[in-house]
Amino acid sequence: MQFISLTLKRVGFGVVLLLIVLILNFFLMHLAPGDIADTIAIDAGGADEEMMDAIRKDYGLDLPIWEQLLKYLAKVAVLDLGYSFYYNISVTDLILERLPATLLLVISAQLLAITVGVVLGVIAARNPQGITSHFVTVLALVGYSAPVFWTGIMLIILFSSILPIFPIGGLMDVSIEREGFAKMLDILHHLVLPSITLASIFVALYSRLARASMLDVLGSDYVRTAKAKGLSEFLVVYKHALRNALLPVVTMAGMVFSGVISGAVLVETVFSWPGLGTLAVQAILARDTPTILGILFFSSFVVVVANLLTDMLYRIIDPRIRTSND
Amino acid sequence: MPDPILSIKNLTVVFKTRSGDVPVIDDVSFSIAPREILGIVGESGCGKTMTSLAIMRLMPEQGKITSGSIRLSGEDLVVASEARMCGLRGNEISMVFQEPMTALNPVFSVGEQIAEVLKTHQGLSNSEAREHAIELLESVKIPLPSQRANDYPHQLSGGMRQRVMIAIALACKPKVLIADEPTTALDVTVQAHIFELLHELRDQTGTSIILITHDMASVAEMAERVMVMYAGRKVEEGPVEEILKNPLHPYTQGLIRCVPHLKETISPERKDLHEIPGIVPPISHFGRNECLFAPRCCFVEDRCLNQRPLDSKRAAKHLTACWQENTNFEKVFA
Ligand SMILES: Nc1ncnc2c1ncn2[C@@H]1O[C@H](COP(=O)(O)OP(=O)(O)O)[C@@H](O)[C@H]1O
Ligand code: SF4
Ligand SMILES: [Mg+2]
Numbered sequence: 001m002q003f004i005s006l007t008l009k010r011v012g013f014g015v016v017l018l019l020i021v022l023i024l025n026f027f028l029m030h031l032a033p034g035d036i037a038d039t040i041a042i043d044a045g046g047a048d049e050e051m052m053d054a055i056r057k058d059y060g061l062d063l064p065i066w067e068q069l070l071k072y073l074a075k076v077a078v079l080d081l082g083y084s085f086y087y088n089i090s091v092t093d094l095i096l097e098r099l100p101a102t103l104l105l106v107i108s109a110q111l112l113a114i115t116v117g118v119v120l121g122v123i124a125a126r127n128p129q130g131i132t133s134h135f136v137t138v139l140a141l142v143g144y145s146a147p148v149f150w151t152g153i154m155l156i157i158l159f160s161s162i163l164p165i166f167p168i169g170g171l172m173d174v175s176i177e178r179e180g181f182a183k184m185l186d187i188l189h190h191l192v193l194p195s196i197t198l199a200s201i202f203v204a205l206y207s208r209l210a211r212a213s214m215l216d217v218l219g220s221d222y223v224r225t226a227k228a229k230g231l232s233e234f235l236v237v238y239k240h241a242l243r244n245a246l247l248p249v250v251t252m253a254g255m256v257f258s259g260v261i262s263g264a265v266l267v268e269t270v271f272s273w274p275g276l277g278t279l280a281v282q283a284i285l286a287r288d289t290p291t292i293l294g295i296l297f298f299s300s301f302v303v304v305v306a307n308l309l310t311d312m313l314y315r316i317i318d319p320r321i322r323t324s325n326d
Numbered sequence: 327m328p329d330p331i332l333s334i335k336n337l338t339v340v341f342k343t344r345s346g347d348v349p350v351i352d353d354v355s356f357s358i359a360p361r362e363i364l365g366i367v368g369e370s371g372c373g374k375t376m377t378s379l380a381i382m383r384l385m386p387e388q389g390k391i392t393s394g395s396i397r398l399s400g401e402d403l404v405v406a407s408e409a410r411m412c413g414l415r416g417n418e419i420s421m422v423f424q425e426p427m428t429a430l431n432p433v434f435s436v437g438e439q440i441a442e443v444l445k446t447h448q449g450l451s452n453s454e455a456r457e458h459a460i461e462l463l464e465s466v467k468i469p470l471p472s473q474r475a476n477d478y479p480h481q482l483s484g485g486m487r488q489r490v491m492i493a494i495a496l497a498c499k500p501k502v503l504i505a506d507e508p509t510t511a512l513d514v515t516v517q518a519h520i521f522e523l524l525h526e527l528r529d530q531t532g533t534s535i536i537l538i539t540h541d542m543a544s545v546a547e548m549a550e551r552v553m554v555m556y557a558g559r560k561v562e563e564g565p566v567e568e569i570l571k572n573p574l575h576p577y578t579q580g581l582i583r584c585v586p587h588l589k590e591t592i593s594p595e596r597k598d599l600h601e602i603p604g605i606v607p608p609i610s611h612f613g614r615n616e617c618l619f620a621p622r623c624c625f626v627e628d629r630c631l632n633q634r635p636l637d638s639k640r641a642a643k644h645l646t647a648c649w650q651e652n653t654n655f656e657k658v659f660a
Contacts, residue, residue, distance in 0.1 A: 221428040227384055228423075229443045229494060230416035233408075243433050319478040320432055 003315065003322065010311055014304040019073075021300040025293045026072050030065070032289055037061065040085070081297065082290035086283070091294035095276065099298065101171055102275030106257075106264050106302075108191060109198035114253060117203045118246070121210025125218060125245075126237065136207045143204025148263055152197040152270035159193060166192045169272040194271040198263050202256060209252055214245040247318055254310030258303045330357035331534050332381070332419075332502050337394035339380050341609065349613040350376045350389065352558040355637075358502065358551075363528060363535045365549030365566065367542060367581060371606040373558040374538045375424070378504045382421050383411050399501065417447040420495035424507040426488035430479035436490045437463070437475025443497045462493040466523060485516035492523065499531050506538045521548055543585045546570060551643075554578045557607055557618035560637070564644035574646040576623045576653055577602070617649065625650045 037055040041047035047055075056062050060071055075082075081091035124133035156168045167173070172186045217223060218241055226240040268277030276295050283291040315322045339351035350373050358364045366374050379385045381396055383403060396403040398419060403411070423429045430439060440462055441455035450458060456475070463471035466489040479487055488508055495503055505524065509517035525548070528535055537548050545552050545566060552569050554562040554577060562575040570588060573579045580602035582588050604622035611618060617630040627649065635647045 221423060221425055222431040224384060225423065225429045225491070225494075226431065228382055228415055228421045230412045230414065230446055231442070232412055240431050240434075244431070318433060319435075320480050 006315075007308075007312065010308055014308060017304055018297070018300055021297060022073060022076055023069065025296060026069050029289060029293060076297065081294040084283075084288055084291045086286045086288040086291065091290050094279070094291060095294050095298050098274060098276050098279045101273060102261075102264055102268070102277060103302070104187075104191065105194055105198060105267065105273060105275060106260050108195040109264070109267075110202070110253060110257070110260055112195055113199035113202035114206055114249065116199070117206025118210045118242075118249060120203070120207040121212075122214050122237070122242065122245070124207070124211040125214035128215065133211070136211055140204040140208045143200055143202075146200075148197060148201050148266050149270050151200050152194075152267060155193050155197055156270070166190075168193060171274050194267050194273050197270070198260065198267045201263055202260065205252065205256065206249060210245060210249055213248045214241060217241045217245045220244075243317060247314065250310060250314050250317065254307050254314075257306040257310070258299075261299050261303065328359050331360045331399060332536075333357035333395075333397045334381070335395045335397075337377075337380060337396060338392050339376055339385065340390050340392045342388040342390075343609065345610045348609055349392075350558050350609060351380060352613055353394070354555075354558075354560050355394075356553050356560065356563060358534045358536060360501070360534055361528065361532050362551065363525075363537060363549045365545035365552040366536060366538045366555060367540065367545050367552060368555035369540055369581075369602075369606050371609075372555045374540075374555055375506055376558075377555070378421060378506050378536065378538060381504065382415060382419065383408075384415075384421075413447070416443045416495070416500070417498045418500050419502045419504070420498075420500040421504040421506065422488070422491045422495050422508050424510055426484050426491055426508075426511060429491055430487055432479055435476050435478055436482065436487075437477075440475075440490065440494050440497055443494055447498045458497075459493075462497055463490070465527070466490070466493045466496075467519075468493075484512050485519065488512060488516075488520055489523070492520075492527070496527055496531065496533065500533055502534045502536065504536045504538070507540065508537075509544070510540070517544075524548070541585070542570075542581045542588055546585075546588055554581065558612045559618065559634075560645075560647065561619070562644075562646040562648075564641070568641065568644055572641075572644075574640055574644070574653055575619075575648045576625055576650075577619050578646075579653070580622075617647075625653055 037047075037052045037059070040055055041052060053062075060068060063071070079092050081095070083089075084091050084094055087094055120132060120136050120139070124130070124136040127133060159166045160168050167190045169190075171190055172178070172183065173190075178186055218237075220241075222244075223236060223241050226236045231240070264275065265277035265280060267273065268275045269281055272278065276299065280292065280295045282288075283295065334357065335355050337351055337354045338349050340347045341350045354377065356364070366377065368374055376385065376389065380389070380391060381403065383406070385391075391404050394404065398414065403414070406414070430436065434442075437456060437459045440459035441450075441452070444450045444455040444458055445452070448455075460471045460475050463474055468474050468486060468489055474482070474486075479490075482490065492505075492508075495505075503524075508524070509520050512520065521544070524535060524537070527533065537544070539545060549566050551564065552562075552566050553560055554569075554575060556577050562569065562573070562578045569578060570582065573582055584601065602622055607618055607621070615634050616632060617623070617626075617635050620626045620630045623630070625648075629649045633649075635649045637645045637647050639645055
């Protein structure tokens with residue numbers, strides 16, 4: 001019961017957040033010089049005042065601004081984000097076509113960063129003076145300070161000339177028709193370098209956090225209790241300690257999710273990955289306002305959903321939050 | 327006295343500190359018989375917890391056993407392998423800690439935490455272990471045990487959590503239970519209940535109990551024999567009645583005088599409370615060849631400052647480590 005009402009609260013919060021993003025979107029659209037009538041007029045190669053007025057009336061641009069806002073929100077509610085005159089396709093269709101590639105990249109990079117980060121962090125925490133511990137410290141420094149495009153380009157150089165085992169661009173090999181499993185493998189093969197590049201920024205963050213949190217937990221009273229029960233070292237570390245040490249990592253994963261998405265824009269560009277990031281860059285260069293705003297809305301949506309999922313995951317791991325006040 | 331179940335001989339535990347190696351446990355010997363309740367008493371910082379952690383072989387990393395033996399039914403734990411210790415801990419020898427609020431893992435239900443020890447040592451299946459865990463919750467007098475088994479630690483009070491810890495510690499019917507200040511963090515009324523429970527469980531299971539406390543009143547209530555510790559050393563040992571009636575070491579006398587109703591039994595004319603003046607020396611002083619109690623002692627003489635007093639037998643089972651042959655009570659109050 002508690003769980004459901006809390007989740008509903010979180011969903012409501014997310015909806016409010018998206019509304020704010022939409023309203024900001026709307027005003028940005030109005031602040032930008034020119035409107036749809038101008039765009040259409042340019043597209044058509046010129047138009048007179050009368051025709052422009054007709055178009056403005058057609059699109060409801062003569063209405064009071066709050067009425068226009070309501071109309072805009074109503075349209076977004078049915079996933080109508082307008083039309084991209086540049087791509088000649090509805091913005092929603094355009095985005096939905098590109099979204100899977102971005103989600104694939106972002107999620108695999110997050111999972112990779114968390115897994116590698118936690119494994120390094122745990123090893124480092126179990127032997128604070130050991131080589132892994134120092135490695136984590138150095139990695140944290142390098143990973144944090146190296147710009148992602150640099151890492152990407154270095155990897156491209158490495159894997160294009162020295163060790164050509166991974167493709168360095170695109171989503172799949174378009175020269176060969178593949179179906180089903182073979183196609184999936186091909187996509188995964190192409191995913192390797194972009195996701196490593198994107199993950200590299202966050203591995204440092206997660207490993208440092210996991211190391212600190214694991215060190216803390218390993219010194220806790222309940223870990224001593226677990227040892228006093230006669231549990232093996234393995235169970236003490238990976239059952240009793242790790243689950244507690246993961247809590248801050250999960251929180252952090254939710255917090256940096258938007259950062260991963262912005263990182264994805266760069267990584268997609270470096271690796272010509274056909275996702276929302278490359279689309280955003282193209283749309284900006286083409287001044288395709290509806291598409292830019294649509295991407296803004298969708299990425300906010302993805303961040304809100306990711307935070308909701310993080311929150312639920314946290315509550316599954318930590319019973320103190322799951323069962324509070326009951 | 328029958329053969330001891332646990333016998334500690336000349337145990338020395340050295341700590342690496344910034345100011346060099348110091349013995350936190352300094353040549354301590356004692357033993358405990360089957361079914362016996364032994365009290366270990368001393369102020370905070372006297373090495374009581376380190377003694378128990380040494381017996382469990384769970385000392386912090388900077389601590390090392392440098393000499394002595396810890397024999398459990400004859401087997402020396404000092405040289406036992408880590409795997410062997412895992413088999414003994416929670417099974418033959420258990421420990422209940424001072425802080426019930428933090429000693430249980432917050433992310434597992436208490437039923438699971440009890441069941442775990444049964445699965446580890448007795449190879450019970452999940453459902454058998456769970457059933458047995460509920461019986462154990464009942465045996466430590468937790469109401470509605472089958473519902474409480476699903477609770478997480480944060481849903482229980484401190485007293486209830488300590489009962490859960492006791493259930494975990496006694497799940498495999500160990501030969502020895504070490505209870506390290508099990509009630510220090512709890513209310514006085516709860517303390518009485520926990521003591522009652524420990525007594526009862528000892529009578530039922532025959533487990534020997536080492537009860538660690540800083541409070542002579544708890545010793546008087548619970549223990550049959552007592553060992554007094556000061557600055558990592560044993561300073562007095564004997565049957566509880568004997569020690570309460572005729573404490574020989576000035577430190578023991580001071581501890582007794584801290585407790586109003588005990589004090590009356592030995593010194594009825596003075597009813598006001600006496601704190602022992604001064605404090606336990608810092609760990610860097612441990613191991614010096616002198617009586618470490620000297621700065622707080624009103625019987626101090628030259629010898630005390632130049633040589634560590636050795637254990638001497640004053641009555642059949644009564645040992646003390648003090649140079650003074652005659653530490654008369656009345657002198658303290660003079
Ligand atoms: N982790 C530790 N690191 C350094 N010194 C410690 C540590 N734990 C305890 N000590 C020192 O060891 C001595 C004995 O401590 P302890 O066994 O906890 O005493 P007690 O349980 O009697 O209060 C104390 O002087 C204390 O300061
Ligand atoms: S040895 Fe000396 S200083 Fe130490 S307790 Fe006895 S009389 Fe006091
Ligand atoms: Mg202690």
